[in-house]
Amino acid sequence: MLHTVKSFDRIGEENAFAVLARATELQRQGRDVINLGIGQPDFRTPDHIVEAAIKALRDGHHGYTPATGILPLREAVAADLHKRLGVEVDPELVLIVPGGKVTMFMAILMFGEPGAEILYPDPGFPIYRSMIEFTGATPVPVPIREANGFAFSAEETLSLITPRTRLLIVNSPANPTGGVTPKAEIDKLVEGLRRHPDVAIMSDEIYGQMTYDGLAHQTLLAYPDIRDRLILLDGWSKTYAMTGWRMGFSVWPKRLYENARKLAVNSYSCVNASAQFAGLAALTGPQDAVRDMVAEFDRRRKVVTEGLNALPNVSAAVPKGAFYAFPNISKTGWKAKRLASALLEQAGVATIGGPDFGVHGEGYIRLSYANSTENIRKALARMGEFLATAK
Numbered sequence: 195m196l197h198t199v200k201s202f203d204r205i206g207e208e209n210a211f212a213v214l215a216r217a218t219e220l221q222r223q224g225r226d227v228i229n230l231g232i233g234q235p236d237f238r239t240p241d242h243i244v245e246a247a248i249k250a251l252r253d254g255h256h257g258y259t260p261a262t263g264i265l266p267l268r269e270a271v272a273a274d275l276h277k278r279l280g281v282e283v284d285p286e287l288v289l290i291v292p293g294g295k296v297t298m299f300m301a302i303l304m305f306g307e308p309g310a311e312i313l314y315p316d317p318g319f320p321i322y323r324s325m326i327e328f329t330g331a332t333p334v335p336v337p338i339r340e341a342n343g344f345a346f347s348a349e350e351t352l353s354l355i356t357p358r359t360r361l362l363i364v365n366s367p368a369n370p371t372g373g374v375t376p377k378a379e380i381d382k383l384v385e386g387l388r389r390h391p392d393v394a395i396m397s398d399e400i401y402g403q404m405t406y407d408g409l410a411h412q413t414l415l416a417y418p419d420i421r422d423r424l425i426l427l428d429g430w431s432k433t434y435a436m437t438g439w440r441m442g443f444s445v446w447p448k449r450l451y452e453n454a455r456k457l458a459v460n461s462y463s464c465v466n467a468s469a470q471f472a473g474l475a476a477l478t479g480p481q482d483a484v485r486d487m488v489a490e491f492d493r494r495r496k497v498v499t500e501g502l503n504a505l506p507n508v509s510a511a512v513p514k515g516a517f518y519a520f521p522n523i524s525k526t527g528w529k530a531k532r533l534a535s536a537l538l539e540q541a542g543v544a545t546i547g548g549p550d551f552g553v554h555g556e557g558y559i560r561l562s563y564a565n566s567t568e569n570i571r572k573a574l575a576r577m578g579e580f581l582a583t584a585k
């Protein structure tokens with residue numbers, strides 16, 4: 195018998211990958227499956243970004259880079275944050291990581307241990323809770339409610355802080371709900387956090403460039419008095435349709451940066467060199483592909499919400515950000531996970547049950563509208579037929 199450490203009894207995962215595997219398996223068997231399960235843009239990475247990676251390989255960038263990432267890229271990240279969000283960031287505090295997920299992995303490893311409490315959004319990205327449990331810390335869900343427009347409530351969040359709270363995770367625009375927390379609410383949260391100087395904050399802003407209806411993204415980097423305990427999570431995966439490149443970045447407070455760098459050195463050494471040159475081209479090149487993609491998501495979000503609201507006993511708030519709809523299916527008589535599974539197996543539509551994102555996800559399913567309008571319409575028609583006939 196091998197004696198792996200106990201923490202592996204507690205590690206979770208992301209059900210979206212299991213749904214993807216099952217959908218692919220059904221497709222292999224010849225079934226027609228529309229995948230609204232996985233959270234990745236259905237666009238190709240823009241050509242000039244791909245070309246930059248090829249050029250980097252041809253130019254001989256085949257070796258290790260600094261663990262923190264190549265300096266021009268870290269400078270480009272700082273310049274981009276300044277241009278987009280008006281914030282000053284020291285490139286020395288930017289860390290290039292292999293995907294946004296690695297930032298949360300590092301942050302939760304730094305603060306999670308038995309006895310510590312970590313607050314995280316529920317429903318929210320499933321890896322937050324999985325990693326918190328892995329470290330032995332106590333996961334404290336912050337409920338994200340439809341009645342509140344799927345924004346987090348500053349008051350409720352602050353009320354959950356105790357002397358044992360080490361880290362607060364926030365996410366806006368949000369997965370899986372498409373919620374965007376208004377600036378006034380973020381102001382209120384930051385105001386309250388001044389009374390809790392020992393609580394670190396990780397702000398997951400990976401969908402920061404995907405907001406609609408003219409809503410401006412509010413970054414937590416804009417509040418100088420929490421900067422010395424704020425970790426920003428962002429990256430290229432969603433914005434530039436680069437999920438498979440594994441390119442993310444984080445901004446760390448000075449006192450945590452060395453820990454993060456050491457975690458990099460102890461695990462992956464550095465991010466793939468050619469991918470870093472691709473990331474540089476993404477930030478410094480034309481941004482029209484980003485604008486076009488977000489405009490397309492904007493059109494689809496209307497199609498998907500209109501379609502969902504026309505289904506029997508289903509209601510869906512219009513998502514304000516990201517590329518997910520999170521319809522309320524509690525009146526259909528189905529439990530969310532059973533419905534998601536039946537839709538996949540019987541109707542050929544892959545979605546994710548809300549409980550895969552936390553206990554407060556019951557009564558909802560997540561649909562990613564990163565799929566063609568034609569497929570979205572077809573999927574909605576299948577769902578309508580299924581709900582009208584299935585028990």
Ligand code: PLP
Nearest residue numbers: 233293294295319369400429431
């Ligand atoms: N944070 C949130 C909220 C996400 O939805 C995702 C990906 O789905 C990530 C982080 C991780 O992104 P990456 O693919 O860059 O690791």
